[in-house]
Amino acid sequence: MTLGDMSVTTLSALGIAAFLLDVMYMAVILRRHIAGLGKGMHVIYVSALLIGLFLLFCITEVSRCVIAENEPSVFEAFASDVNALFCMGTEAVMTALWAVFWLRQEMYIYSSLTPQSLEDGLNSMTDGVAFVSTKGVPLLVNSSMQRVYFEALGLTSFDSDRLEKGLQRNELNEGYSSEIRGKGYYLHMADGSVWDIQKRIIMIGRKKIWEILAYDVTERYRKSMELEERNSHLEEVNRSIRAYTREMNAIIREEEVLAAKIRIHDDVGRALLALKSYLIRGGDREALMEMWQFTAGLLRGENIPDGSADPIAALKEAADAVGVRLVLNGDIPEDLRKLIAIAIHECLTNTVKHADGTELTVDITDDNGTVTAVFTNDGDPPEGEISESGGLKSLRSAVEQVRGEMEIASDPRFMLTIKVGGKE
Known part of the structure; x- marks a missing residue:
């Protein structure tokens, strides 16, 4: 069966199929060109397109002769003798090849970096990216950068110089503000987000291109503010610690001076008590004179009170000097020896x-672990209630510093009780 033997309806169907094949192959060629896939397969695509055009021309000429019933020309006579099965088979093969070519392109575009895929990838980024020539002509601006630019300035056509001036002078839409951070800018958006805008020169081949980047740094900015606030607080704490250290040093110096004064006071007190005892009861005149000579040297600053000696032993010597027998029953814990x-x-x-x-x-x-010390004497009992003042008041303060308790009894005789609990 030839094309000349076919009906008009069948010829029309074959003609439409040939026309669609031609359109499909033209789409393959254009798609390959737009995607930048090279020209390696163009010969095959063009050859298939020419075959489709030849079939379409032959079918059109035969249809014209059949419909008009004119005498065919030489080419029309040739077209009428073309085998119809050959035409249908050719169209079927071309359709299958087109499907293969289209799928190959799809896979190649999906798995390869092309200008189109690069643009799609940049537009899918949440960060803003823009490439601008040194003359200020935008070469590529992704959707995120365009959105940030439009919201901050209210302009649709991207202008890198206008963006930089707006950030420098804070000339932005209401609700937006900027601050200079190093070589870049922080753009505060109306929704509370913060964008870090950076601009730098990069080389592409031998050409200089401005690269402008916009990063969403809202969380980092918030944490940096918290860190700055914390550092400020720490600095305040450090200043307080330094002031406290100075005060503590002053207190320590005052305590050392006070301790020295107390030791001098104790030595003078012992000398006075020894003198009183000598005047009342008599005693060792030589020892009394030696004690007063040492005390006079203390008052003139020639002698230094000895704080290294055992205070209990010194008190025994002082008691002997004033004619009082000191009786100690029990062991004194080392940590309570001073008290x-x-x-x-x-x-x-x-x-x-x-x-x-x-x-x-x-x-x-x-x-x-609870230490109790009871102090009694064989002297006259107090005539009335004992008032805590002077030395007794200072003693109570010392007891309370170690979380102890102190009680004073005056009837039937004087009794001082100190109780200190175990260590915590």
């Missing part, structure tokens, strides 16, 4: 000064 010494000194002073006694007894017990 017990202060209490003995105060009770010794009161024994000589107020009670006119000759013996001071200290009973120390330890009950599961």
Whole structure:
């Protein structure tokens, strides 16, 4: 069967099929060109397109002769003798080849970096990207950069110079602001987000191109603000610590001076008590003179009070000097030795000064870590209620510093009780 033997309807169907094939092959050629896939397959595509055009021309000429019933020309006579099965088979093969070519292009475009895929990729980025020539002509601006530019300035046509001036001078739409950060800018959007805008020169081949980038740094900016606030707080704390250190140094110096004064006061007090005892009871004149000579040297600044000696032993010597027997029952814990010494000194002073006694007894017990010290003397009992002032007031303060308790009894005789709990 030839084309000349076919009906007009069949010829029309073959002609439409040939026309569609030609359009499809032209689409393949244009797509390959737009996608930048090269020209390696153009010969095959063009050859297939020419075959399709030849079939379409032959079918058109035969249809014209059949419809008009004119005498065919030489070419029309040739076209009428073309085998119809050959035409249908050729169209079927061309359709299958077109499907193969189209799928190959699809796979190549999907798996290869092309100008179109590059543009699509840049537009899918959340960060803004723009490439501008040194003369200010935009070469490529992705959708994120265009959106940021439009929202901040209200302009549709991207202008890198206008963007930079707006950021420098803070000439932006209402609700938007900018701040200079290093070599870039921070753009504060109306929705609360913060964008870091950077601009730099890059080389593409031998040409210089401006690259403008916009990063969404909202979370980083928030954390940096928190860090700055925290650093400011730490600086304030450091200043407070430095001030506290200076105050502590001053307090330590004052405590050292006070301790020295207390030692001098104790030495002078012992000398006075020794003098009183000598005047009342008599005693060793040589020892008394030696004590007063040392005390006079302390007051003139020639001697230094000895704070390294055992305070309990020194108190025993002081008690012997004033004619008082010091009796210690029990062991004194090492961490309470200073406190017990202060209490003995105060009770010794009161024994000589107020009670006119000759013996001071200290009973120390330890009950599961609770240390109790009871101070009594053999002198006259107090005439009335004892008022805590001077040395007794200072003693109570020292006891409370170690979280202890102090009680004073005056009836039937003087009794001072100090109780300190176990370590926490």
